[in-house]
Amino acid sequence: MVLEGPFVDPGLVSDCVHCGFCLPTCPTYVLWGEEMDSPRGRIQLMRQRLEGEPLTPSAAGHFDACLGCMACVTACPSGVRYDTLIEQTRVAVEREHPRPLPERALRGLVFGLFPHPRRLALVKRPLGLYQRLGSPLLSRLPGRLAALAALAPPVRRSVPLPALVPALGPRRAVVGMLTGCVQREFFPSVNAATARVLAAEGCDVVIPPSQGCCGALSVHSGRHAEAADFARGIVDTFASAGIDALVVNAAGCGSSLKSLGELLADDPAYAPRAAALAARVTDFSELLADLGPAAPRHPLPLTVAYHDACHLAHAQGVRSQPRTLLRGIPGLDLREIPDAEICCGSAGVYNILNPAPAADLAALKARNVLSTGADWLVTANPGCLMQITAGLRTTGATIRTAHTAQVLDASIRGVRLNPDPA
Incomplete structure (x- = not known):
């Protein structure tokens, strides 16, 4: 507001x-x-x-x-x-504050691209070509664009999820699922795993194909009018969808959506519906912790370091739930990261707008992750996954990264954890 x-x-x-x-x-x-x-x-x-x-x-x-x-x-x-x-x-x-032209241009690029999944889809093909050509091109890009390209995960083909994923077994809840922007286009396997886990735990999962950006990047960057426009779209999509909860698997998006009522408080046409929807927003791990496990867990002999995404732990106060879910997997060894409260440097688009301090924070986080001796780094936010992966890459470490939903999905299905299916 x-x-x-x-x-x-x-x-x-x-x-x-x-x-x-x-x-x-x-x-x-x-x-x-x-x-x-x-x-x-x-x-x-x-x-x-x-x-x-x-x-x-x-x-x-x-x-x-x-x-x-x-x-x-x-x-x-x-x-x-x-x-x-x-x-x-x-x-x-x-x-x-009047920003210099290069700064305005970069911010125009970032906010003209990242909150728009269809535009992100269009850049995947040239980005994939760039990734196949490898590092020689990296040195030719301007500093911030080089930082952006280095952060990008391997391009994967996005398979649209169905509008409804029915519950497996007795239905315990009807939930909406936010697919996000970067999550939808660059981490489609996270969304697929999220839907499968929710269905396995007895949820009908409603996934409107028309949903857009939630406005999180905009609201966290002071772009109030833009954020409010995106938020109205989310209200229009989910407020009358007949859902018990709106499940979010990206920490920054969840933090923003839980404040929908405040963001649209001055809009009489949307304020009541926005407040009602905000009250039903829940993180993926929150919902599962509240429901309790229904699907059996198969053993996963993994050593996992769990990273608290800032907008999950600090903004939403969700800390114990993901750890409880991970500890409920037989054979999984969960380890804590030293200085866990220090941000990894992602912070929405901070690592693009401020690449030097973001890289320093990524290096600090990477050292702390490696000190745990874990084989896997698990977190609950796409930005953190990209940022920490980039930080680990600079060390030459072989530790792999995954979303909490992917770990649970592998355990429930009894398959090997593979967060990056071809």
């Missing part, structure tokens, strides 16, 4: 007592040790803006450098709503 009057809520700014508990959990403070690149430092910049100081390019740069990972929200003993503050601030930055 866009504020009428001050660019952020003054009451939320005053909640910060500058205790510093947020500092060791903030990725940019960990990297640089600069006060203005910590949550309390950015809140001080917000306070100065409220007191009448202009939004300078320097201040805008400190706000842009924030990953929006929300680790500080978890760490804060005073309950400061930094998530709301940085979201409100980014709306003001987009409105007031």
